[in-house]
Structure formats: C-alpha cells, structure tokens
Amino acid sequence: MRVRLLDIAHARSGDKGDTANVGILALRPEWYEVLAQYVTRDRVAAHFSGLITGDVVRFELPNLGALNFLLHGALDGGGTLSLKTDAQGKVVSTALLRMVIDVPDDLAARLHLPPAPGLQSATRR
Amino acid sequence: MTAPRVVRVASGQGFWGDWLDAPRRQVTGGPVDYLMLDYLAEVTMSILQKQKERDPSLGYARDFLGAVESVLPAVTGRGVRVVANAGGVNPQACAAAVRALPGGKEAGPALRIGVVLGDDLLPRLDELIAAGHPLANMETGEPLATVRDRVLSANAYLGSAPIVEALAGGANIVITGRSTDTALTMAPLRHEFGWAADDYNRLAAGIVAGHIIECGAQCSGGNCLYDWRDIPDLGEVGYPIVEASADGTFVVTKHPGTGGRVSTQSVAEQLVYEMGDPHAYITPDVIADFTTIRLAADGADRVRVYGIEGRPATPSLKVSIAYRAGYKAVGTLVYAWPDAFDKAQLADRVLRERLDRLGLRFDRILTEFVGAGATHGALAGPPSEDLPEVQLRVGVRGNSRADVERFTREIAPLVLNGPPSVTGFAGGRPKVEEVVAYWPALIDKRVVQPSVTFQ
Numbered sequence: 177m178r179v180r181l182l183d184i185a186h187a188r189s190g191d192k193g194d195t196a197n198v199g200i201l202a203l204r205p206e207w208y209e210v211l212a213q214y215v216t217r218d219r220v221a222a223h224f225s226g227l228i229t230g231d232v233v234r235f236e237l238p239n240l241g242a243l244n245f246l247l248h249g250a251l252d253g254g255g256t257l258s259l260k261t262d263a264q265g266k267v268v269s270t271a272l273l274r275m276v277i278d279v280p281d282d283l284a285a286r287l288h289l290p291p292a293p294g295l296q297s298a299t300r301r
Numbered sequence: 302m303t304a305p306r307v308v309r310v311a312s313g314q315g316f317w318g319d320w321l322d323a324p325r326r327q328v329t330g331g332p333v334d335y336l337m338l339d340y341l342a343e344v345t346m347s348i349l350q351k352q353k354e355r356d357p358s359l360g361y362a363r364d365f366l367g368a369v370e371s372v373l374p375a376v377t378g379r380g381v382r383v384v385a386n387a388g389g390v391n392p393q394a395c396a397a398a399v400r401a402l403p404g405g406k407e408a409g410p411a412l413r414i415g416v417v418l419g420d421d422l423l424p425r426l427d428e429l430i431a432a433g434h435p436l437a438n439m440e441t442g443e444p445l446a447t448v449r450d451r452v453l454s455a456n457a458y459l460g461s462a463p464i465v466e467a468l469a470g471g472a473n474i475v476i477t478g479r480s481t482d483t484a485l486t487m488a489p490l491r492h493e494f495g496w497a498a499d500d501y502n503r504l505a506a507g508i509v510a511g512h513i514i515e516c517g518a519q520c521s522g523g524n525c526l527y528d529w530r531d532i533p534d535l536g537e538v539g540y541p542i543v544e545a546s547a548d549g550t551f552v553v554t555k556h557p558g559t560g561g562r563v564s565t566q567s568v569a570e571q572l573v574y575e576m577g578d579p580h581a582y583i584t585p586d587v588i589a590d591f592t593t594i595r596l597a598a599d600g601a602d603r604v605r606v607y608g609i610e611g612r613p614a615t616p617s618l619k620v621s622i623a624y625r626a627g628y629k630a631v632g633t634l635v636y637a638w639p640d641a642f643d644k645a646q647l648a649d650r651v652l653r654e655r656l657d658r659l660g661l662r663f664d665r666i667l668t669e670f671v672g673a674g675a676t677h678g679a680l681a682g683p684p685s686e687d688l689p690e691v692q693l694r695v696g697v698r699g700n701s702r703a704d705v706e707r708f709t710r711e712i713a714p715l716v717l718n719g720p721p722s723v724t725g726f727a728g729g730r731p732k733v734e735e736v737v738a739y740w741p742a743l744i745d746k747r748v749v750q751p752s753v754t755f756q
Binding site: 187190192193197199201223227235236237238239241242244253254255256257262267270 | 526566573578591631665666667679680696
C-alpha cells in the first residue's frame with residue numbers, strides 16, 4: 177500500500193549554515209517502525225534530488241519515534257548568503273512529508289496505516 | 302515529608318524581535334525562580350558590532366532594557382533572577398544602560414548585575430592566527446586568513462561556568478555576550494543544585510532543558526505542526542517553563558490560563574529542531590546524547606523529561622565569526638489571473654535580458670515564483686493553470702554595490718513596459734543590503750578565559 181508521510185508523521189526543520197536539519201516524528205508510537213524501515217537515506221536523497229547539492233545524512237531516534245536528516249547544500253549557500261524565500265529551511269519539513277512510500281499490505285493493515293489519498297491506482301515508480 | 306525541591310526557569314524571549322510582552326507575562330503569571338532571555342542568533346553579533354562601531358555605547362540588544370523595566374518589580378521584590386545573552390558585543394554597556402534605567406537607579410544595591418566577559422576574540426584575532434590558530438571554516442576547511450580583512454566580529458561560545466560564577470556572586474541579573482543559548486538555562490540549575498563539572502548526565506539534562514525552551518513558545522504550541530488546528534488561543538500563548546529537580550529530571554510546562562499547548566509532540570518537535578547529530582549535541586560543558594531523552598505526559602500541559610545521558614566535552618570552543626561578503630537585493634512583483642504564472646515567467650525573461658545587456662556582474666541570481674512552487678520546488682508538482690496570482694521574486698548577490706543598486710532600478714519599469722496584470726510594487730525600489738556572512742570555527746578552549754565583573 178502507498179502511504180504519504182504527512183498522514184503518519186509530523187515534522188520540524190531549520191538550518192545550520194547551508195544544511196537543512198529536518199526531523200520527522202511518527203504520529204503514533206507504533207508507526208515509528210514504518211519510518212525506520214522505509215524512510216531510508218537513499219529514499220530521502222532521491223526525493224530531494226535536484227533540490228539539494230550535497231549529501232543526505234540520517235539519524236534514528238527510537239526514543240522519540242523520530243528520524244533526523246541533514247540535507248547538505250539545501251539552502252542556496254545558507255544564512256545571509258542565501259537568496260531563497262526559505263533561506264533558513266523552515267518549510268523543508270513539509271516538503272519531506274510529501275514523500276510517498278510503499279509499505280507491504282499486511283504491515284499496513286496490522287498498523288492501520290492510512291492510505292495515501294488518490295494515489296492507490298497511480299502507476300508505481 | 303517535604304516535597305522535593307524544584308527550580309523553575311522560564312523562557313521569556315526566543316530571539317531578538319520576539320514578543321515584547323512575554324518576559325512580563327512569565328514573571329506575573331505564576332511562580333518562577335529564573336527568567337531566561339535569548340537574544341542572539343548567528344548573525345546578530347555582526348549587526349551589533351556595526352552599531353558599536355557607530356556608537357561605542359551601543360552593541361547590545363536594546364529590547365532587553367524594556368524587558369528589564371517590565372520585570373524589575375519581580376526581580377527586586379520577589380527575588381526572580383534574570384539570565385540573558387543580551388550583552389551582544391558590549392555587555393558592559395548593556396549593564397550600564399540597565400543601571401541607568403529609572404528603575405535601575407531606584408533599585409540601588411538591591412540590583413546586582415553580573416557581566417560575563419571574555420568571549421570577544423576580535424581584538425585578539427591576529428595574535429591568535431600568528432600563534433597557530435587557523436580558525437578554519439568548519440564547513441569548507443578554509444583558514445580565516447582568506448577573509449581576515451573583512452571580519453566584523455569574532456566571538457567564542459562560552460559555557461555555563463561564568464554564569465554560575467555570577468550567580469554565586471549574588472547577581473540578580475546576569476548579562477552575557479556570546480554564551481551558548483542552552484547555558485542560559487543550564488547555569489541556574491547547576492548553581493542551584495551544585496552539579497559538579499563532571500556530573501555529565503545532569504549537565505546534559507540541563508542542556509536539553511535549555512534546548513527545549515531556548516526558542517520560546519516554539520515548544521509550547523507555536524509553530525507546532527502536530528494538531529495545529531486545535532492548539533488553543535495562540536494569541537495568549539504561554540511561554541515555556543522548566544521545573545527541574547536535583548536529579549536532573551524536569552517537567553516542561555507553562556503558566557495556567559495561557560494559550561498554546563505543551564505536549565510530548567510539541568516538545569519532541571522542538572527537540573529535533575536544529576539538532577544535528579543526536580548522539581553528539583556538543584556544548585562547551587558537556588556532550589548531550591539526545592537518543593537517551595525520554596518524554597512522558599504528566600497531566601495537562603506538562604511533559605516529564607528524564608533518562609538523559611552526557612559525556613565529557615571536547616577540548617574546543619566554537620567561534621562565531623562574521624565577515625562582509627558583498628551585497629544583495631530582492632525585487633518582487635505580483636501578476637494576477639488569468640495566466641498569472643506565464644506572465645510572471647515572461648517578466649523574468651525580460652528582466653534577465655535587460656540585466657545581461659547592462660553587463661551587470663553577480664555571483665548569484667535566483668528567480669522564484671511564490672505561489673507556484675517557491676518553497677517545495679518540483680516536489681509540489683506543476684502549478685495549477687488557474688492560479689489567482691503569482692509573485693515574481695528575483696534576488697541578486699555580488700561584490701559590486703553599484704551593480705546590485707542598478708538591478709534595483711530594473712524592477713519598477715516592468716510595471717509599465719513588461720507583461721500585463723501586474724501589481725504589488727507599492728513598497729518602492731528594493732533595498733540594497735550588505736551581506737554579512739557567517740564563518741563557524743573552532744578554537745582551543747585554553748586560549749579563551751571568561752571572566753565576571755559586577756556593576
């Protein structure tokens with residue numbers, strides 16, 4: 177089943193120089209395992225492909241039901257050098273929550289995951 | 302049996318420009334022992350340095366004077382103590398200005414101001430570089446010598462020790478320059494509970510408490526994505542309070558009757574904010590391990606935080622350096638339905654053609670279409686064909702002030718000689734801003750000697 181992160185997680189983001197720091201947190205404790213298993217470094221790097229110039233680093237915080245990502249080269253130079261509207265990376269959080277992941281149907285059923293709206297019949301990439 | 306002793310640290314300011322009413326509301330809304338005010342962001346020091354160059358009696362966060370006026374009765378009457386990094390690049394002038402307030406004069410010896418010094422490395426930069434401290438940029442590895450002639454300010458982030466010293470010396474207002482934001486909360490706890498310099502778990506707990514409340518209401522309902530529609534009464538949002546115990550556990554809460562919400566979710570959102578590597582949240586006092594933090598709901602608007610572990614700090618201090626890095630300007634125009642996005646795109650092409658023809662040189666030029674994917678880019682998908690309006694937003698940055706200035710003159714003409722259905726130019730010509738960039742570096746702790754004076 178296809179699941180949109182917005183429906184299973186909340187998030188907050190900010191900056192450290194030219195790096196966006198994006199934390200996502202499971203809306204229910206039991207949904208953390210979905211984040212941990214399916215929101216991989218590579219998957220996030222692919223999601224932001226073309227929007228960041230550097231690497232993605234991923235950290236796990238099972239104690240908070242959260243993952244933390246560092247997106248390097250995300251902020252057009254960052255700080256005062258950046259010309260972007262979102263120079264401080266404040267809304268990169270919800271950009272990550274746009275991501276749609278594929279979760280096995282049995283796991284999705286066991287955890288009562290909400291299906292991504294309007295995407296169940298979409299062609300899978 | 303007496304209840305375990307609790308020390309209450311209230312956050313009253315999360316950045317310079319935060320809600321002016323918050324400090325007074327924190328000391329009048331219920332019991333607090335300390336009021337913590339954080340004014341300094343990364344580039345704030347350079348703004349203050351420019352002010353000090355123009356007038357040697359300035360260079361501190363002037364909002365602090367109003368905050369002190371508004372809380373002085375609680376400080377002199379009820380023993381609430383204030384800890385603030387409002388001193389910027391001129392903590393002594395800040396203390397003198399507090400003393401010169403009507404209430405400051407009246408208070409006389411009832412007001413004892415502790416001033417933390419020693420973070421300012423600007424006068425020592427050449428000596429430090431000559432002595433083999435390259436102050437290399439933590440992101441690029443370049444030595445500071447590359448931009449030495451353009452440096453505006455250089456300040457080491459100090460830890461909790463000098464603030465503890467000021468409190469032990471009887472200060473009821475402590476003013477620092479570039480202290481870490483988290484030390485402003487941790488130092489009062491360390492002072493009250495007598496935590497030793499190697500009591501790493503408790504020091505780390507104090508740092509985590511500081512991280513949670515250093516951004517003001519951002520942990521008590523402000524900017525909270527979780528359940529945002531149902532967070533009550535943000536117009537009267539309650540700023541956070543830490544109720545700490547000697548064992549390093551604490552509760553995050555807010556005054557009764559205030560708006561907002563303190564929940565495990567609102568606190569967790571703030572914990573991940575600008576967290577970096579959760580295994581190693583590095584401060585001058587201790588390295589806190591954020592993967593050990595446990596949160597538990599503890600009644601309405603109360604979250605208990607426990608389990609925190611820490612380990613010895615590194616031998617370095619972080620140094621915040623600001624340097625001049627050219628000029629920038631941002632111009633905007635708004636294009637309306639129909640075909641708003643097409644019109645804005647045509648205007649951008651016309652503008653760039655003219656900039657090319659003028660031969661202007663920029664290091665960077667960036668076009669965004671606000672309302673059509675400026676913040677999420679391609680992730681937002683193609684913009685709707687029926688957008689009611691789109692804001693064209695073009696920014697340039699470069700070393701030539703004249704070229705940036707010339708760019709600002711090319712926006713308004715588009716209103717009469719570019720694509721139609723355009724508005725939103727009432728703000729006038731874009732402003733040319735000098736870019737002051739941030740240069741993070743490390744330095745050997747042993748060469749920085751904090752000190753404390755009293756006024």
